[in-house]
Amino acid sequence: MSKHLYLVALGSNQRHHRFGPPRQVVERAIARIDDKIGKVVARSRLIETAPVGPSQRRYVNGALVLACAMKPAKLLRKLQKIERKFGRVRRGQRWRARPLDLDIVLWSGGIFASSDLAIPHPLFRERDFVLGPAVEVAGDWRDPVTGLTLRQLHGRLTRRRPLSR
Numbered sequence: 001m002s003k004h005l006y007l008v009a010l011g012s013n014q015r016h017h018r019f020g021p022p023r024q025v026v027e028r029a030i031a032r033i034d035d036k037i038g039k040v041v042a043r044s045r046l047i048e049t050a051p052v053g054p055s056q057r058r059y060v061n062g063a064l065v066l067a068c069a070m071k072p073a074k075l076l077r078k079l080q081k082i083e084r085k086f087g088r089v090r091r092g093q094r095w096r097a098r099p100l101d102l103d104i105v106l107w108s109g110g111i112f113a114s115s116d117l118a119i120p121h122p123l124f125r126e127r128d129f130v131l132g133p134a135v136e137v138a139g140d141w142r143d144p145v146t147g148l149t150l151r152q153l154h155g156r157l158t159r160r161r162p163l164s165r
Contacts, residue, residue, distance in 0.1 A: 005041075005108040006066045006075060007138050008033070009121070009130045011101040013057040016087055022060040022099075029082060029100055030064060037078050038068025044133035052127075063105070063133035072112045072119055076104060105130060110144040120145060125153055132158075 010029060012022035019028045026046055034040040042065040049059045068075065079102040086100040105121045112119040120143055124130045131154040134141075139151040146153070 003038075003067050003069055004071075006068070006072075006104055007063060007106040007134055007141065008066055008079070009061065009063050009101075009103045009105050009124070009134070011059050011061045011129070012099055013051060013059040014087075014099045016099045019086065019099075025086060025099055026060050026062055029086060029102065030062075032082055032085075033064070033066060033079075033102075036082070037075070038066050038070070041065045041067050042137040044136035047129070047133060049129040052129075059129065061129040061133055063130070063137055065137050072104060072107060072109070072117055073114055076117050079104070103130075105134060106138070106141055106143070126157070128154070128157055 010026050012025040012029075014025075015021050016025050019025045023046055030040060030043060044063045046060050046062040049061050051057060051059060066075075070078065083100050083102055103121055104117065104119055105124045107119050109119075121130070124134075125143065125146070131150060134150050135154045139149060139154075141150050142148065143150070143153060148156075
C-alpha cells in the first residue's frame with residue numbers, strides 16, 4: 001500500500017482536565033497521531049495566535065507532515081476520533097473554544113472532495129495561523145488550486161501594503 005503525505009493543522013484554546021493547557025494538549029495530540037495513525041515526519045514550532053470568531057481565548061497552533069497509507073476520508077475519521085478523545089464536541093456553531101482542532105490542509109494526492117471533507121482546506125489561504133506553521137514544515141508544497149507554494153501564499157498574505165490615502 002502506498003504512503004501518502006498530509007499537511008495537518010493543529011490548534012487548541014481550551015485547557016483539558018487531563019492533558020493540561022493548550023500547548024500540552026497539542027503536544028499530546030501530535031504524539032497520539034504519531035503513535036496511532038502514521039509517522040509524523042516534520043512538525044512546526046507551536047505559536048500563540050488570536051482567536052477567530054466568537055471565542056475569547058488565544059489559540060496555540062502548529063502544523064505537521066504526516067506519512068500514512070490511509071485515504072483522506074479514513075484519515076479524517078481517525079483525526080476526529082482523536083479530537084473526541086481530547087474532549088471536542090461538535091455543536092454546530094463554528095469557531096468556538098475547543099480543546100483540540102485537527103484539520104487536513106493538503107495531501108500528496110492533490111484535490112479531494114466529499115460531502116464532509118475538502119482538500120485543500122477551503123480557508124487555509126486566508127489564515128496566517130495555518131500558513132505560518134505550514135511554511136516551516138512544507139514551504140515548497142504547492143496548492144493544487146493556485147499552483148503557488150505555501151511560502152508564496154504566506155508571503156502574499158503577510159506582505160505589507162501601503163496605507164490608503
